[in-house]
Amino acid sequence: MNLRDDARALSGDLVQLRRTLHRIPEVGLDLPRTQETVLTALDGLPLEISTGSGLSSVTAVLRGAQPGPTVLLRGDMDALPVAEKTGLDFAADTGRMHACGHDLHTTMLTGAAKLLSAHRDRLAGDVVFMFQPGEEGFDGAGQMLAEGVLDASGTRPDAAYAIHVMSAGLRSGVFGTRGGPALAASNVLKVTVNGEGGHGSMPHRAKDPVQAACAMVTALQAWITRTFDIFDPVVLTVGTFHAGTQQNVIPDTATFHATVRSFSPEAQRKVREGSPEVCRGIAQAYGVEVDAEFVEQYPVTVNDHAEADFVAHTVREALGEEFYAPLPQPLHGSEDFSRVIAEVPGAMLTLGSPPPGADPETSPNNHSPLAVFDDAVLADGAAVYAELAARRLTKAA
Numbered sequence: 332m333n334l335r336d337d338a339r340a341l342s343g344d345l346v347q348l349r350r351t352l353h354r355i356p357e358v359g360l361d362l363p364r365t366q367e368t369v370l371t372a373l374d375g376l377p378l379e380i381s382t383g384s385g386l387s388s389v390t391a392v393l394r395g396a397q398p399g400p401t402v403l404l405r406g407d408m409d410a411l412p413v414a415e416k417t418g419l420d421f422a423a424d425t426g427r428m429h430a431c432g433h434d435l436h437t438t439m440l441t442g443a444a445k446l447l448s449a450h451r452d453r454l455a456g457d458v459v460f461m462f463q464p465g466e467e468g469f470d471g472a473g474q475m476l477a478e479g480v481l482d483a484s485g486t487r488p489d490a491a492y493a494i495h496v497m498s499a500g501l502r503s504g505v506f507g508t509r510g511g512p513a514l515a516a517s518n519v520l521k522v523t524v525n526g527e528g529g530h531g532s533m534p535h536r537a538k539d540p541v542q543a544a545c546a547m548v549t550a551l552q553a554w555i556t557r558t559f560d561i562f563d564p565v566v567l568t569v570g571t572f573h574a575g576t577q578q579n580v581i582p583d584t585a586t587f588h589a590t591v592r593s594f595s596p597e598a599q600r601k602v603r604e605g606s607p608e609v610c611r612g613i614a615q616a617y618g619v620e621v622d623a624e625f626v627e628q629y630p631v632t633v634n635d636h637a638e639a640d641f642v643a644h645t646v647r648e649a650l651g652e653e654f655y656a657p658l659p660q661p662l663h664g665s666e667d668f669s670r671v672i673a674e675v676p677g678a679m680l681t682l683g684s685p686p687p688g689a690d691p692e693t694s695p696n697n698h699s700p701l702a703v704f705d706d707a708v709l710a711d712g713a714a715v716y717a718e719l720a721a722r723r724l725t726k727a728a
């Protein structure tokens with residue numbers, strides 16, 4: 332089977348589907364129009380389809396002609412609350428935007444379902460297509476796991492793969508991955524300092540939460556540089572800080588929230604345990620109370636080394652050497668696909684997709700209202716999804 336040629340023959344349909352999805356961006360776990368569009372696109376294929384109960388996911392199982400293991404392919408479907416400014420003729424005008432390219436992922440996964448369905452007689456094993464809502468901070472993957480996506484075929488997947496497009500930083504059409512940590516863990520540190528308000532001229536008769544909270548913000552930075560190996564980095568950024576109503580009033584409380592990124596399970600554990608402790612220590616020194624809560628969003632995305640090698644080999648062989656470039660270091664973003672590949676071995680791939688003619692170094696990044704993704708990558712993306720499943724099933728058989 333030459334899946335790449337088959338995919339290229341589908342190219343026009345894929346571009347059309349992607350642009351349809353791009354016009355109807357939906358945010359979060361409830362994506363009714365997107366789900367309906369995917370179900371229509373899959374209609375007529377020999378798939379066992381189920382939909383989520385707590386979210387508008389679509390799970391489709393393709394049974395190969397021969398029995399064998401299961402491979403899971405995941406594509407996320409949600410958009411962002413970003414007002415699109417690309418000026419594209421298929422731009423969304425709803426205040427929401429597929430600014431992270433998930434419309435491409437959904438389309439490529441639909442394409443892979445078509446390609447593999449056409450070669451069902453050659454497959455020894457099953458393919459689970461995981462169409463997932465709510466990647467952007469809603470833990471859609473966690474919910475689909477809770478609803479049993481890993482048991483969809485009746486056998487736990489032997490491997491799982493997901494592709495993510497990048498509108499900047501990588502050459503268009505080039506795939507990449509790496510063994511080990513591939514994306515950061517994402518967490519939030521939420522801190523509320525409770526002091527005692529009073530008159531701004533008489534701080535000795537109050538307990539100033541602003542001063543204590545400021546000390547916490549700077550202490551956290553110092554603690555990070557003195558605690559973590561620079562080759563296993565942690566990034567902590569305080570993005571919000573709120574206190575007070577007027578310059579001459581010491582408020583009762585001050586609050587701040589920080590995003591915390593880490594790249595190994597060890598660093599993740601250490602920052603989870605240590606950062607609230609730093610705040611408590613400062614609070615004690617200043618005589619105020621503190622409520623410091625560390626909320627884990629997504630864990631580190633850790634690619635299986637053997638699966639990452641398999642991905643590299645597959646892309647090079649199926650598309651050509653020039654279509655693969657290893658990722659030299661992990662990406663700063665985070666992913667709930669981490670939850671899937673914490674359960675089964677797998678790998679996350681990147682796919683460069685800056686627009687034609689753009690310099691990847693300067694083109695607007697994912698999540699920008701100006702981010703533009705190149706439709707021309709859709710056929711190869713669908714082909715790589717399909718190749719990974721087809722070859723993995725042959726390999727394991």
Ligand SMILES: [Zn+2]
Nearest residue numbers: 431433466495
């Ligand atoms: Zn994304």
